[in-house]
Amino acid sequence: MSVTRVNLEAYCGVSDEVAKQVKKYLLGDFADESRFERKNSDSSDGSETQFCKTTERKENVEEWDDWGDKQDAENTTESDESMRNWLFRCDLKTYSDAEYLLVTWESRFVLLRKPPDENQYKIVCKQYIEGDPVGNEITASCIFGLSNVRHIELLDSIIIALGTLDGHVYFFTEQGTMLYYDRFSIFEPVNSLQFDVVKTGQTFLVVFTKGFFMVNPISLKSVLYQCKVLIAKGEKTVKQISESIELQSELLAPDIKGNIIHVVFTGLQKPSTFEQYVSASYDSFYAKVEKPSLPLYSTFMVTTEKEFAVFVWHDREEQEKLLDDVIKYGKSLVPSFGIRKFFGISTEPTRVASHMRSAVHAPTRSLILETRIAQTVSRSPDCNYVAVTDRLARVIIIDVINRQVVLIFKGYRDASVSWVSSTQDDRFAQFLTIFAPRRSLLEVWTVLGNVRVCAQHVPSSECNVVSGGENKMLCGRCHMHTDYNSFFIDEKGEFHRIVMPFHLALTSRARQDQHDHLRLKELEQQNVGTDDWFKTFSDLRMTTSRKITFQNALHGLSTAEEAHNFVARIKSLPNAGSLADLPNVAEKSIGFYARIVAESKAAIGEYEKKSAYELDSIVERILECHMERFGERSDAVNDSLKVGEWLKHVDLSHEDIDVLSEHWSEHRRLLLANLIFAPLLGSFQIDEYYDTVLEKLPVNRLNIVKLFYLKLNKSTNKIDWRIFNRIVELFVNLEKSETGVLKSVDRMAMDSKNVTLGILLLAVCWCARKQMRQLRNQDKDSEDNIDESEHREEDNKGNEEKNKTFEEWDAVSPEVEHLDSTMMCLHCVALAQSLIVEDPCDVRISDVAQRIDSYIRENVAKWVVNESIETEVLEKLFPRDPTEVLAEEGDEEDRRNKMIVDFPEDKETIVERMYQMIPRVFEHDLVVAGEYFNNRLFLYSGEKDEM
Amino acid sequence: MEENTVFEINDFTIVTEMEHFGAAFEGIIQKYEFAGRRPCLADDIKYRMVVTDTNVISIGENKLRIDLMQPVPLNPEHALPQTAPEVTDDETEDSYFAPFTVAEEIANTKHGFECTDSFVLKFGIRECIIVSPNDPTCRLTDENQVNTVMGNIRTVMHSCRCEVPVFCYIKDESLDMIAGYASDGNSSYKFSSVVLRNINNRHCTMHDLLNMFKENLGTTISAFHEEVRMSSRFTHIVPLKQNDYLRNHTVDSFGVLATGPSTSLPFDTLEVAATWRFFRENSLTENRGHSDFDINYANHWSVKIRSTKGSLFGVFDEILGVYKEETRKAIRSDLNCATIMGKHYTQKDLPNAFQKLTVNSASEVKIGKHGEVGKPADEDGTNGPMSPVLMRSWVEYIFNNQGEHEVLSHELNLLNAASMSGEQYSEEDLVNNVKLDTLFNYQDPKMANSFLAPYKCAKKRTTTWRLSVALANARVFLKDQPRAEPQLWIEFLLALRKKYEKMETVEYVNNGIDHLQCAFSQKMQMLQMCIDARQKRHKMFDSAHSASNTSDEFFDANDSFNADTTLEPNNEGRLKLAGMNLVGNPSEPMYIPITQDSCPLTDEMIDARNEHLFSLDEEERVNLQMELVKSDMQSFKAANPDSVFADFLRWHSPKDYDEATDSISERMLIPNNVWIRSWEAAQPIPVASQARIFNDTKIAEEIFELFNAATLDQVREWMKPSIFAATLERLTEIQSSYGVSEEKQKQNVKIAKVLASATMNKSASEYDDVARYCSQVEMIHNMKVHLIQLFQNAKEKMHPPHPSESDVQAAIKQLVNIAVHNLWEDSEEEEPELIVKPQDPIGRALASMGKLNELTEQQLIKGHRKEYIFIWDFKRPSTTTLPMSHRMYADLRQDKHSLYFAVGNDCNFSNASFL
Structure with missing residues (x-):
């Protein structure tokens, strides 16, 4: 157990x-x-x-x-x-x-x-104690504080009270100075001395075998003060004082048969009217309750050699009620003359020795009819319970309010019992510690719940548990809370404080949320995954709190390995069952994540020089140039989602996550994109990657594409031909599973303000389309092609004349033609944009597309204006007669080959490059490009309306 | 994680007596599997608490009974919810915690006055274990014992985590003083009770009780606390202004069996328990000087109508009670009726009946002497205690003599007046009385003249029937005159004798004695037949004497006597010609002789005769059986002197003689058979000279002797079948006054069959069953009738709208059900309730009935029974603990005040700032 x-x-x-x-x-x-x-x-x-x-x-x-x-x-x-x-x-x-x-x-x-x-x-x-050592043998002792005269909350000194074999009680200061003594009995030893403080009162008890003295605390305080003063001043000796000053006390003789073993002061009790009626009902059906006011009782639990437990209720004397005021209002005790006399502090030698007092009968309220004999007693901190050990190896808890036994622990011979309290805010819980020396066992129990909250074996039976002792002061305020401690003394004589965390009191199910609440607070301060954390975690009582904690812990993890370990450990906990499928689901998700991450490692040494899609050399060169330029950006985030966040946000069992919704921040979206597209840069086979990652993601295709765009737009990744090819392959896969993906990519490219990105995307789309067409041609018969071309004819009315030049059976799609022109124009746009330093990218490609020539010229003009270029330079850059360049019309290929594709530093060179590339802005190339753009724009504007 | 494995100490030793008790108690809890959470019961299902198991545990020399009370749904379809789902360490159940059932139950304000189970009402608990003394000698009487026992129980409950509350009866169980406890280890409920004859007057109103309630929880009234939720119920018992019912005697009411209440009306008080449900503190006030609890504005009433009399009886109970073993035998059973009458009746010096027997001929019977007209009637009648005239006219009435009715009517008026005198009756009372009279004495004109089942008793409309009714009525009507019944009997006998002498019809006889009627009825029929026989004999004597011209000077020929005989009276005793000639002397016509009638036999006589026959030997028996045949033979021989045996057979037994072959049947040819022997022995003697077979005089005298000597018990016994039949028939009659349900009708028929069987077998227990049934049904009828009348009166007094007829009927039905439940049914069954809204027409009718509008404030405050339920959510023992519901039920009656408190306590935490 x-x-x-x-x-x-x-x-x-x-x-x-x-x-x-x-x-x-x-x-x-x-x-x-x-x-x-x-x-x-x-x-x-x-x-x-x-x-x-x-x-x-x-x-x-x-x-x-x-x-x-x-x-x-x-x-x-x-x-x-x-x-x-x-x-x-x-x-x-x-x-x-x-x-x-x-x-x-x-x-x-x-x-x-x-x-x-x-x-x-x-x-x-x-x-x-001086005198006859036999008669002065100490039979009882007590230690308590004496409050300050002026401020009852301050400690004045410690008082030691000692009872002796011959019936004396001596009072000493902590320095060993005797202050006062009084003889309470001439024939009996003092059984015990007790100074008891409860929330409503305090009393000093001198216990004998047949009765006990209740010493008035105010009187005791006055006496002790007087003595202190008198002795300090050297006015009187202890003997003189003791013989002149009288200690106010009352001898109570309870109605018992056996000799008293213990007396426990259980506090003041004021029965309610109802309780009065209840006790009247016990008396007789015809009993009457006439007293209009409710009496106040000092209550005691007395154990004797014949009776197990007797409850003695003593009507409080008038003077004791004064104490209530003291305690309630914190009045300083400056005894007036009248009161002094009343308390017998007057200096006149009218003193009556305590042992001369006649006993006052104290009625017993009830008794417990048990045939046991008490061995030790210990009152609980709240005065509601008394733990009693008996000689039958029992520990018995008695509810003193109801005067009933409430629990019996069996098998604890010679046990020491003590109480420990624990507080949380203004709540107070108490625990019972039992040390069973015969079994070397130390246990702590809640009171009524009968729950053993902790237990352990101690190495030796030569140990003990003592209560720490209250911080009680004679006539001090007692409503101040003090923790009630118990100390475990080990076999080496070392004192150990028994510390009970408050949450252990929250044992019952109704309290478990509170328990967990406390524990969760602790958990927050611990690092996830530490032993302490697991310990606290396994102590949580409620399933929901366990689940939530588990999830929160997962969310804090950063690597898959860590997560794996964590889940494995959670699963090994005994109460992991309550988490149900949660760890398994998490594990699956972590596995998925781990796979992505594992496959994202960039392939080394696998550099591909060329595109796999038979691109025009000029296009290749342009792309290459732009890929290089793309990799130069530095303003982007390259982090990817951590496993915790991944688990937090991506639930694989989910149908669909709207990553573009407001719940997803741009940043997190990017992180996700970085994560899921990382394998693109790695060596993961695209088909497999698509099947195992993208297919399983709870994100729809369109959003994947958008994420991809986001990734390209916002993160820096070097793109080389290998990656380019892989991207094309990816898009082919996407388009295959959902037609229209490429179109949307096209549109995104056109909507992009980043020309480089646009060029790349358009090239990817072009390649993908081409690939798709090849695949289609392989797979489908001519009828499909005809349908396709018809469909295409409708879409591309502007291209009719062009189309006629092709053979009818050969399906032509304009989107896979003329990439070279497009690329060149866009490259020029990019070049033109680089002419102007400030806000180079505030226009979308689609905006530019319709007026590439003018846009370029505009930019050149802006550049000229901004940088105040001289006319002769202009003359040089833009020859008046472009025909010179255009003269060699026949060899287009040659001309292209001569073109230098790069982003030169020098702006003039830029202009030169542009000029070189599109010298005839109204000539063939430009026209075709414009047509192309018009065509595309027309198409998209139509689709936009649909959306 | 480091495993810290420390086993708990398990010590099962038992040392003290208390530990023995605890172990036994723990055994019971284990047996019932009461450890752990208990299921919460649904609110929408009605439950009844039932003791499902009982155990006895000894504690020292005493024995305590441990009863397990569990709720059982009233509607068996709702099975009990299974015990709460098993609680394991790793519960898969989410944040839902099964709550502490006891706390839930106590907080449930629905456990108000609607619940009739005592523990629900007192503590709001629907499942519990009850500890009570097994025998009265070992009661827990003082606090020490209770605390010790309860302490041990608490120990066990805590150690095995039993959350079912345990209650312990203190002192006498009937005192209902209970202590109890329940805990889930976290919060605990202590149940305690106050049972005193009187609590202090200061604490008898709601305001004071509320203060007391709060004070016991350790608080004073504060605005910051949640308000106390309360329900209250006030029971007021008001008398119904109604004088005792006085029966009004009329001629008609004498003819039928009396019905109605025997001593007093069924109801004389109205009990209204007015309930106020769920109001908040301060919304209604009640203190010593003021009460907001005006009964007319309660949420609803539970109404009962009661009788303050200890026992309720109807007339039927009175009538049939004499036949029950245990009920009254007011009059000595060893005296005959005449002796009972004592000085009120002096018997005339009648000729001894046996003297008369010696008289052989009718002429010797001095009829005229007794039948003399003009003699004072009272000469041979009774003279008390009832007016002899009444008695005589009543007797005449029994004999269905129309002429005497006026006298009877007059006498009855005198009787009514006599019973009225001495008491003051207002006009209204008289009206009420008449109303009630007509209601109670309902006579159904369409009542069929047939029985529900074939009883063996007098037929309706026979004298016997009327006599039995009359005797029963005499017993009831003149209850204060215990001699009325014997008086009537004697008067009846006198009249009977007179009529016998005068040969007047005393009883209706149809073709011989009807054996399907009871013994007494048969006797009466026999008497009538005796009278008939005598008459016939007299006629025959006349003819015989006139034929021989020896007229009897004493015989007064009756002129009107004109029998339709075909022959003139003759000496040979010939009746008529048989229409054939004799075989032996074919010239002679055969005469049919006048023959003697056989002796009619009552059941008793048959029995006696059979017994006699059995005692005889073969020969004698045959002779005795042949007596009538012999007489016939003698008559035949006298009428046909020349006849032979064959002639006799032809007349007497034509089957035995074949006319065609002129041969006698073989049966008769057996030599020396009894017929032939008899024939040969027979002398020709005409009937008139023969010894009488049917000796009517003797039989009649025997009957009279029997009647005269009868004790009252005997008379009653004779009447028993008829009385029972009459009661049952009357019952169906009065029931029909307000329509009888089919079911009731069936029950009536069933009980009628029981009665038929009882009359047949004379089974006392069956009679008892019938008697019980009759008196119950009549009582119910009386209640209904009374209530109908009460409602009618109320309707007349109240303002419209009046309650609808169906409402009234439903209310009456329910009220009667309640009364029936309280009177006869076992307390096991739940008492039915009549729930009425005070402002509904029916409620206002009831208010008007009991004059509830006129209750004064002090009357309201000092209701007969005041009950309150207080439920309050309060944090105890300190402000940082969870709020718990506390509950008090106060039940203040006239002579017993009880308070039941369920106080919760958070037992693990307290407010640290107080320490």
């Missing part, structure tokens, strides 16, 4: 030196064995007075024997450890989260303190 380990936070320890000192002091120089033996015989007496002591110090005594035997070996480390161990098995009292530690032995005590910035305890004081 896998459970969370208990979160132990190293707190502090006791150095050997300190331990030795403490031991030495406590045992005294005269540590002879006879006294220890006496103690042994005392504790095994079983007499009533020893009863309680036995339970408290049982283990202590066992250890003592050990130690006594090995007294000689005390200098070895081993004995030091056992000694230290022994130390913490003594009657320990803690205060303020174990900042102070009180160790008592016989009539001696030592106070240890751990300063906040250190991790070792230091001895604050070593002190003993």
Whole structure:
């Protein structure tokens, strides 16, 4: 059974030196064995007075024997450890989260303190009670803070209260100065001393076997102050003070049969009218509730040797209600004369010793009819529960509000129980820690949910759990929240704070969203993929939060490999099942991504010199030139989509993603395009690439084309003939699967403002068309061709005369003719554009197409104007008689070969190149080009309307 | 990830007694598989909580019963939802959490007063485990015991994560004091109750209860809190102004079996439970001085009409009750009726019946002495307790003597007046009374003169029938006169005797005794036949005596006596010519003799005779059986002196003589057979001289003797079949007054068949069944009739629009159903309800009926029963916890105040700032 380990936070320890000192002091120089033996015989007496002591110090005594035997070996480390161990098995009292530690032995005590910035305890004081060491043997101790006179929230000093065998209670300061003592009994030892603070009140209890004193805290505070002042001033001795000042207290004798073992102050309770009626109903059907006002009770849970648990409700005295005001309003306690007298602080020797007081009967509200006997008790931080261990190896939780047992843990013999609290904002959760020494097991449980939130085995049974002690102050405000801590003392005597994260309290399903909410916050701060992350992730309770977290984590990943590993790890988690198909889907998608990326590596050494499509040499040269120019751009993004983003946005199981919708940013679109078209540049076989990547993409063809255009337009990739050929092949594939793709590419080319891009695209389209036609010719019979040509005739009315010159059966499509002219013209356009530096590309090709000649001349003119070119240069560039150049009409091919296709730096050279290329702007070439453009524009304008 | 494998400590030891109890309880929870989430029930299906299983656990010496209450859909089509989907560690279910069912149920405001299950009403819970003492000696009486037991239960619930609430009865189970608990480990609900005779007056109104409710949740009223949702129900019981019904006696009502209520009207109070559903705090106010809960503006009413009387009886119950073993036997059974009458009746010195038996001839019977006219009638009648005149005229009425009706009518008026006296009746009461009278005593003119089934009882319109009805009526009408019934019987006997003497018709006889009628009826028929026989005999004597000229001086010849005999009276006892001549002496004509009639036999007599015959040996039996044949032979011989056996056969048994062959049948030729022997032994004696076979005098006297000596019980027993038949017939008659459904008709016929079988077999249990049925149906009829009248009165008083007839009928039907349910049906079945909107016509009619408009504010505040449900969402114990619903149900009755609280608590968190 896998459970969370208990979160132990190293707190502090006791150095050997300190331990030795403490031991030495406590045992005294005269540590002879006879006294220890006496103690042994005392504790095994079983007499009533020893009863309680036995339970408290049982283990202590066992250890003592050990130690006594090995007294000689005390200098070895081993004995030091056992000694230290022994130390913490003594009657320990803690205060303020174990900042102070009180160790008592016989009539001696030592106070240890751990300063906040250190991790070792230091001895604050070593002190003993003077007088008869037997009668003054300390049987009970208590440590608490005394609030400041002026400001009750400030700590004035630490008070140590010690009860002795002869019924005295002594009060010391932390420095070991005795302030006051009073005798509460002349024949009984003090069973226990308790200073209890609950949210509505506080009380100081002196417990005996048949009853207990409730010492009025205000009176106690006044007394202690007086003593401090008087002793500091040296006006009176402790003895004088103690004999003159009276401590206000009340002896309560509850209605019980057995001797008291424990008394737990469970707070003040004001029953509601309804509750009054309920208890009246228990009495009799004819009972009546007449009292109009509701009484306020101090409630106690008392365990005795005969009764398992008795609930004592004591009507609060009038003066105690004053305390409510103190606590409620934070009033400083400056006792007026009247009140002083009332509290018996008057200096007149009217003092009545506490042991002279007559007992007040305290009624029992109810009792639990169980045949157990309590061993130890521990009240929960919110006062609603008391954990009790008994001698039958049980840990029992009692609901003190309803006075019922609510849980029984079986099989925890000699367990130590303690409470731990945890807060989240203003919510407060409490946990019960149980240390079962027989099983060396430390467990933490929620209270009513009966959920073991963490557990772990500890190496040794020589450990213990002590509560940290509250930061409680006499007459201090107690509504300030303090965490309630417990400390685990390991076998080496090291203190470990038991830290309970709040989310562990959220165990029930109704709370799981809250639990996950807390955990998710933690997850945000952790790096995805770390062990912590996986640990927290597997702790999530709700499926939805797991799913979302999983997805978010995926989205943060950058490489496919990382993603693969991540998913594999998720799948190995025990609760991965709740993610259902999600990891598989993700894995598939990652695989797809990985494939794309893997195939995108550029092929090396596979440079193709020429186009595979029998292009005109001039076209080839122009294209080559432009490809080179295309690769020179530097303003574009070359990153591609990361796997996380890919998973975030592209769901392969999706029907269709509208990548051009507003949800897709331009940037992301580009990244996607970069990713999916990366294989074009690689060595992936185009057919396979098309089938495995583009076909499977949930993006329709048209959008693919648009993405492609986007990629070309926005990203820099060197294009060489190999890539060019691959692009053509790709388009052939696209056109095959959906006719009209090429048309749209054409249009995009025409709409492009980048002439180079336009030239490339147009060339690609031209090649693709040609390829398509070849394929068609191979595949289809002549009838199809006739249909095709008819269709084409309708479309291209302007070309009728031209078409007549071809043979009828040979299907001619003008879009695959005259590429050379087109290219040359566009090249000139590009050249012309490069003449003008500022905004060279603000016109679309289609705009230019109709007036290439004028556009070129315009640009030349602009250049001339802008750069104020001299006339003679012009004369030189543009000969008056173009016929000179045109003279050699016969050898067109030759002329073309002579043309230099490049983008020269010098603008004059540019003009020369242009002139060289299209000397006769109204001659054949230009006409054909214009016709071509007109034709195309006409076509597209018609289609545009359709769209 | 590092695996931290630490097994939980599993210790199954059981040490203390309480742990024993806990283990046993845990076993039960495991058995029912109650761990984990429970299914939430659908709202739109109606459920009824049913104890589905019971276990007994001992705790120390005591034993506790653990009942499992589960909801069962009223409509069996809606099967229970299966238990919540299995909760595994990696639940594939999405963010939907099965909620804590108890919390959902408590928050459900639909669990209002519509639910009749007590746990739904009290705590809003529809599934639970109930712990109650197994026997009354081991009740959980004090808080310690309850806390200890509940604590152990809580321990078990927490440790096995059982979310079904467990309730524990405290003290007497009937006190309904309950403690309970439910938890899902995260939030818990504590159920507690207050049951006191009276809670303080300060807390008896809604305002105060609301404060108490909030106070217990640890808060005061604040504007920032969500408002409390409330429902309330006030039950007011108002008397229906109505005097007791007084029966108005008329001649007609004497003729039929009485119906209607026996002591008082079925209903005298109207109970209206007015419900206000789901209103918000502050929308309605009720405090000690003021109440907004005006009954006329409630959401709806649940109306009941009740009787404050402990038991309701109809007349039929009264009539048929005497036949039930357990019911009253007011009059000593060992005395005959005459003795019962005591001083009110002195028997005349009648001649002993046996003296009369010695008289052989009619002439010796001194008829005239008793039949003398003009003698004072009361001389041999009764003189109390009822007016003898009434009795006598009633008896005359029984004998269907038309002339006496006026006297009866007059006497009845006197009787009515007597019963009226002493009480004040307003005009309205009288009108009401008359109305009720006509309604109750409905007579169906078309009522068929036939029975629903062939009962073995007196036929309708016979004297016996009327007598039985009259006796029953006497018992009912004159209930305060317990001697009326025997008085009537005695008067009847006197009249009967008188009529017998006068040879008047006392009973209708058709061709011999009708064996399909009851024993008493047969006796009456026998009596009539005796009278007939006597008359005939007298006539015969006359003729015989006149023929021999020895006239009987005592015999007063009756002039009117003119029998259509064909022959003059003669000595030979010849009746007429047979139309043939004798075989032995062909010249002589054969006469048919006057023969004796055979003795008519009632069932009882047949039985007795059979018994006698069986006791005889063969010879004697044959002789006895041949008695009539012998008499015939003697008569034949006297009439035909020369006749032979063959002649006798020709007359008496023509089959045995073949006229064509003149031969006697072989049967008769057997030598020495009984016929021949008898023939030979027979002397020629005419009938008039023969010993009488049908000794009518003897039989009649025997009957009279029997009647005279009869105790009242005997008389009642004789009447039993007829009374039952009459009751059942009357029942169908009165039912027809408002139309009888086919189903009812079938049921009637069925019960009639039961009665037929009962009359046949004299089966007491069947009679009881019939009696029960009759009294129930009559009671229902009475209720209906009463309600019809109430609604009619209300209609007259209220303003239009009046409720439609069908509405009224539906309301009446439902009200009767409720009453029937409360009277006779097991409490297992859910009580039907009549839900009425106060402002509907029917509601206003009811208001007018109970004068609900006139209720004062103080009356409203001090209703007979006030119930409230409070439901509030409030964060408890601190403001940072989830809001939870808390619920209180307060039930304040006159003599018992109960509060039931379901208070939620978030048990894991509290507000840190308070620590």
